[in-house]
Amino acid sequence: MTLIYFIISSTTSIISRTFKGINKSIILIASILIVIPTLYDWNELDIYYTTDGIADIFILLTAYLLPLSIIANWNSIKSTLYYELVFNLGIILLINFMCQDMLSFYIYFEASLAPLFILIGLYGANNREKAADYILIYTLLSSLFMLIAIAVYEVLIGNTDYQAVSLLVLSLDLQCILFLGISIGIMVKTPLVPVHTWLPVVHSESPLAGSMLLAGVILKLAVYAIIRLILPTLSDASTLYTPVVYMICVITIIYTSIITLRQTDLKVIVAYSSISHMAVCILGIMSNNIIGISGSLILSIAHGFVSPALFIIVGGILYDRYHNRLIYYYQGLLTYMPILAIYLIILSFCNIGTPLSVNFIGELLSLAGALNRVPVLGALALISVLLSASYMLKVTNRLTGGIKTPYISLTHDCTYRESVLLISLIIPTIWYGLYPNGIANMIWSIPKLLYIFILIYNIYI
Numbered sequence: 001m002t003l004i005y006f007i008i009s010s011t012t013s014i015i016s017r018t019f020k021g022i023n024k025s026i027i028l029i030a031s032i033l034i035v036i037p038t039l040y041d042w043n044e045l046d047i048y049y050t051t052d053g054i055a056d057i058f059i060l061l062t063a064y065l066l067p068l069s070i071i072a073n074w075n076s077i078k079s080t081l082y083y084e085l086v087f088n089l090g091i092i093l094l095i096n097f098m099c100q101d102m103l104s105f106y107i108y109f110e111a112s113l114a115p116l117f118i119l120i121g122l123y124g125a126n127n128r129e130k131a132a133d134y135i136l137i138y139t140l141l142s143s144l145f146m147l148i149a150i151a152v153y154e155v156l157i158g159n160t161d162y163q164a165v166s167l168l169v170l171s172l173d174l175q176c177i178l179f180l181g182i183s184i185g186i187m188v189k190t191p192l193v194p195v196h197t198w199l200p201v202v203h204s205e206s207p208l209a210g211s212m213l214l215a216g217v218i219l220k221l222a223v224y225a226i227i228r229l230i231l232p233t234l235s236d237a238s239t240l241y242t243p244v245v246y247m248i249c250v251i252t253i254i255y256t257s258i259i260t261l262r263q264t265d266l267k268v269i270v271a272y273s274s275i276s277h278m279a280v281c282i283l284g285i286m287s288n289n290i291i292g293i294s295g296s297l298i299l300s301i302a303h304g305f306v307s308p309a310l311f312i313i314v315g316g317i318l319y320d321r322y323h324n325r326l327i328y329y330y331q332g333l334l335t336y337m338p339i340l341a342i343y344l345i346i347l348s349f350c351n352i353g354t355p356l357s358v359n360f361i362g363e364l365l366s367l368a369g370a371l372n373r374v375p376v377l378g379a380l381a382l383i384s385v386l387l388s389a390s391y392m393l394k395v396t397n398r399l400t401g402g403i404k405t406p407y408i409s410l411t412h413d414c415t416y417r418e419s420v421l422l423i424s425l426i427i428p429t430i431w432y433g434l435y436p437n438g439i440a441n442m443i444w445s446i447p448k449l450l451y452i453f454i455l456i457y458n459i460y461i
Contacts, residue, residue, distance in 0.1 A: 005091045008034065013084050020080070027083045028070050031090060035063035053443045054227060054297065058097045058220060061304045064428075065216045066090035068308070068421055069209040072316055075417075077207070082123055086209045089115040093217050102150045102160035102229060109225070110143055112218060116210055124205040131205035134198040138188055142195070146185035146229075149178045166232035175237035182229050183241075190222040190278045193252040203271035204325075208316045211267070212308035215274050220300045222278065226285050227293075238286065245286050246370065246377040252279040253384035260391040266314035266325045269395055270307065273351060276388045277303045283381055284366030292369015297443050298436065299362025302429060306351050306359060309425040313344055317418055321411045327395065332404040339413045341400045343422045348396040350429050352389035358432040358439070 012030040016023040070086055077083075089112060096108040113136060121132040153160050157168060170178070188195045203211050230238055253276050260272040277299065284296030317340060319325055333341040350357040353364075363385060371378035404410075414422070432439050 005034075005095060009088055009091055012087065016080055016084070023080045024070070024074065024083055027080075027087050028067055031067040031070055031087055034066065034091065034094065035060070053441075054224070055097045057297065057301055057439065057442055058217070058224060059094060061220070061301055062090060062093045062097065062217050065212060065304065065308060068424060069212040069216075071417065071421060072208045072212060072312055076320055077123060079123070082119070082207070082209075085115045085119050086213070089119070089213055093213070093221075096221065097224065100162050102153060102162070102165065105225070105228060106143070106147055106150055109146075109221060110140065112221075113139060116206075116214065116218070119210045120202065120206050123207040124210075126205075127201075128205045131202045135202045138191075138195065138198040142188035143185040145181040146225075149181035149229075152178060162228055162232070168233050170233065172236050172240075175234045176240065179230065179234045179237035179241060182225070182234075183245075186222045186225050186230075187248075189225070190219065190282060191275060192248050192279060192282070193255050196252070196256070196275050199275060200268045200271040203274075203311075204265055204267045208311060211311045211315055215270075215307040215311060216304040219274060219278055220304065223281050223285055223296060223300050226282075231285075239288060242286050242288065243374055243377065246283060246374050246381070249279040249283050250377055250380045250384055252276070253381065253388055257384065257388040257391060260388075261394065263391075264327050266318070266327055266395070267311065269327070269391060270310045270314060273310075273388070273392065274303065274307050276385075277307070277351075280363055280366050280381070280385060283370040283378075284362075287366075287369030287373040289369050289372055291365050292373065294440060294443060295362050295365025295367070295369055297362075298358060298432075298439050299366055301439060302350075302358040302362045302432070305425045305429045306347055306357075309343075309347050309422055310351065312418070312421055312425075313340065313347070317414065322408055327398055329407055330399050330405065331402045333400045336404055336410050337413045339419065343414070343419075343426070345396060345400060346426055347422075347429075348392050350426075350433075352392050353385070356430065356433050358429055358436060361433060361436045 008030065012027060016026040019026060066087070069090075070083055073082070092108055092112045092115065096105060096112065099105045099108060117132050117136055120128050120135065122128075124131055150160055152174075153165055153168070156170075157164055188198075190196075191199050203214065206214065256272045256276045256279075260269055260276075263269050263272065281296045281299050281303070284292040284294075284299065287293065287296075314325060318330065322329065333344065350359050353359045353362075367378060367382050367385065370381055
C-alpha cells in the first residue's frame, strides 16, 4: 500500500507542476479519489492491511477531511508546494490507519510530523519557528519511549504484527513497563496535562489546513494507538492504571476549562477545547467496556467534524477578513454576518454536546462507560464536562451578541465556498446525531482485537 500511495503522490505532483494553471485543481481531484484504493480488496494481490471497522471510520474521516482542508485555503495560498504537503500528509495518515503491525504504525506515526513541520515552518504565522520546534521536540522525544516498547515486542516474538502481539501473554510487571512506555508517547500526542502546552502554540501558528488535519485526524492517532498497542496485550496493566489515567483526564478537563475562560485568542480557545474532548475520549477508551469504547470512537469522529469547522470560522473566515483573532475584537456577528453567526451557533452547541448532535452521543456513552468503570472519577468527569461548556458559550455570546464593535468594518458574509465547507461538516454531525447506528455498526463490523481484549477481561477480571 505504501508503494501504491507513493506512486499516486508522485504522479499527482508531476502532473500538477506540468499543468501549472490547474495545479490546485489536480491535487484536489487526487485528494477526492485517494479513498478508492482503500475500497478495493487487495488480498487478491497478496497485499494486506487492517480493514476492520475501527480502522475504516478513521480512514473515511481522513479521506473526507483531506479535500476540505485543501479547499479551505483555496484563495489565500497559491503555492503548489503547500497543497502537495497537505496531500502527502493525508496519504501518510491513511497509511497509518491501514498498518497491521506496531513498527509500521510507529514509522508513519512519526512520518506525519514531517509535512506538518514543513507546513507550519513555511506557511505559519509570525511565531511559526517556535511552533514547528514545539511539535517536533515534544512529539518526537516522547515517541522514543514507544519505540523502546515496540522493540521489546520484537525481541520477545520476532515481529510486531497486531494479531501476533494480541496473543502474547506477558507478566504483570512487564505489562506495566510496556504500558508506561507506550502511554508517554500517547499522552503527549493526545495531549493531556501536563504535556499539553505544545498544542495551543502549534494551532495558533499553523495554517488552516494544518489545524484542520491536526485537530480532525492526527489527535485521533492517540485513541487508535490505545486500541492497537495497549488494549489487546496489556489488558492487566491498563486495568491497573485506569484510575491514574482517569485522574489525569479529569484534571485535564478541569484545567483546560478554567484556563480557556481567560484566553483571548480564538484559535487557542478551540485548541484547548480539543484537549478537553480528547481527554473525554481517553476516559471512554480506558473504560474497559463496550459502551465506553464505542462512545470514545464516536466522539473522536464527532470531534473530527466539529473542530475543523470551528477552525475554518475563527482561523479562516474571520481571520481572512480582519487579520485578527482576539475575541474582544469581534461582536454582533448576527447583525452584519448572520449566516456565519448561525453556523457558529450550531457548531458551538454541537461542540458542547447538545442533544441531536453526534457529539452528544459520543460524550454520553464515554461518560457512561467511565461511570461504570470508576464511579467516583466518572462523576467528577461528568461535572468537568459541564464546566467545559462554559467557555464555548462565552465565545458564542461574545461573537454573536450585541452590536458591531467600532474596530471592524462591514464586510461580506460567507462565500459559497465557505458555506460548502461548513455545511459539509455540519450535516454529518447532525445526521449521525439523529442516526448514530450508522457509525456504531461500522465500528463493530470486524473488531477482532477488541473482541479478544473484552473476552480476556470478562474471564479474568
